[in-house]
Amino acid sequence: MAKKRIVVLTTGGTIAGVGESGKDTGYVSGQIPGETLVASVPELLEYADVRVEEICNVNSDDITDKIWISLANRVKELQEDESVDGIVITHGTDTMDETAYFLSLTVKCEKAVILTGAMKPSTAKNPDGPANLLGAVRAAAGFAVDDDPPENKVWVYFGGELFDARSVQKCSASAMNPMGVNYPGEGSNWNALKEQNFFDVSGLDSLPRVNVVYFSVDANPKILLYASSVSDGLVIAGAGSGEFSRGWAEALSGIDIPVVVSTRIHHGLVTLNERLAPGRICAGRLPPQKAAVLLRLALTVTDRVSDLRRIFSL
Ligand code: ASP
Numbered sequence: 001m002a003k004k005r006i007v008v009l010t011t012g013g014t015i016a017g018v019g020e021s022g023k024d025t026g027y028v029s030g031q032i033p034g035e036t037l038v039a040s041v042p043e044l045l046e047y048a049d050v051r052v053e054e055i056c057n058v059n060s061d062d063i064t065d066k067i068w069i070s071l072a073n074r075v076k077e078l079q080e081d082e083s084v085d086g087i088v089i090t091h092g093t094d095t096m097d098e099t100a101y102f103l104s105l106t107v108k109c110e111k112a113v114i115l116t117g118a119m120k121p122s123t124a125k126n127p128d129g130p131a132n133l134l135g136a137v138r139a140a141a142g143f144a145v146d147d148d149p150p151e152n153k154v155w156v157y158f159g160g161e162l163f164d165a166r167s168v169q170k171c172s173a174s175a176m177n178p179m180g181v182n183y184p185g186e187g188s189n190w191n192a193l194k195e196q197n198f199f200d201v202s203g204l205d206s207l208p209r210v211n212v213v214y215f216s217v218d219a220n221p222k223i224l225l226y227a228s229s230v231s232d233g234l235v236i237a238g239a240g241s242g243e244f245s246r247g248w249a250e251a252l253s254g255i256d257i258p259v260v261v262s263t264r265i266h267h268g269l270v271t272l273n274e275r276l277a278p279g280r281i282c283a284g285r286l287p288p289q290k291a292a293v294l295l296r297l298a299l300t301v302t303d304r305v306s307d308l309r310r311i312f313s314l
Contacts, residue, residue: 004085004141006048007078008133009071010034011099012058013092015129017121027121029059029092037090040122041130048086048141060092060117063099065207065296071099072106072201079110086140089115090133093178096156097168101290104154104165105297106201113154114140114162119176128176132158169287171266182266182287197314199297208232208299212288214264215244221251233258233295233303237288242270242277249276258308260295262288281308 010016012030016037019027032040034054044050055074056067071089078084091099100115107113116136118129135145136157142149145162154165159177171180201207210233213224227234234257238244242261252259262283263270272282283291291312298311 004048005083006050006086006088006137006140007084008034008038008050008052008088008090008137009074010037010052010054010090011056011060011063011067011071011092013060013090013094013096013117014121015090015092015116015118015133016057017118017123019121019123021123022125024120024124027123029121030057030062032122033057034090037122037129038133041133043130043134044137047134047138047143050137055089058092060095060099063092063095066205068099068102068106068207069201069204072103075103075107075113076202079107084111086111086142087113088133088136088140089113090129091115091117093117093119093158093170095289097165097170097179098289098293100154100156100165100168102293102297105197105294106199107154108198109153112140112142112150112152114150114157115155116157119174119178128159135160166290167285169266169290182285182290195314197294197297197311199300201297201300204300207296210235210292210295210299212237212262212292214288215239215248219245219248221245221247224248224251224255228255228257231257233260233299235260235262235283235288235291235295236277237262237264238270239264241265241268241273242283243273244276252277252280258295258299258303258305260291260308260312262286262291264288279305281305281312284312286312 016032017027018031116132158179167181169182172178214237
């Protein structure tokens, strides 16, 4: 059987990080060029014909809307390219869940798109990047993970597991497999939904600005006012099921940009408290950073609360 043709798009992160030889910490992300990163895992060629393209080489905390748009445009072109069977993207783990979700909302996939990365730099004693890259390329080439080959959509591959783009979240700052899901069990079968959001970003060169504001005991309501003055939309990472103080509720009542209410808790469902946040939008199961991705995209087509509520209900 002919080998599948996989394109690896590299963006940087710890997987391309360099530090003192043999050490796991104190390194700089996004150093090794894409070609070198892929050439360091020759076993890839046993499973697929691999081509590499470097999109950028940054710490994933420095990913921007411009990088997202160029990545989405390139993934879209590769989806349409008949000489390509699957796409792997190497990426820092810090914001991998956001990029995966962004791509799932902006590219229609006929071929699997699989993001992967590493928790240890390439110069560590036992780097985890090569095994993750190999697993991601194998999965993109149709080799089974957990008994089944992946469907054609956006995934994160880490430590032998595939996570879907909507429910994946970086859940540990230090575990060797830091990925998990933000709503385990019930409700996680997003793929079964008939209707899903889709946004065409191909004609854009930037996205509306959305900032996340984190509530904690006695948090100054003025941070909400400041955040609203530098944003097109806000996401509140509230306490519990999206709650905050009366002081915040009062400050919020004077803010006239779209506000999505999410929670700082990692698991569970937010229900909008109309007493605290009348006329606002409920994030449902989306954690704050993913609610921000969806709000940025939604604001490219509407700023009406009723439309935004519908978009967030899907
Ligand atoms: N700071 C790194 C990044 O996201 C962390 C990692 O890749 O694990 O680029």
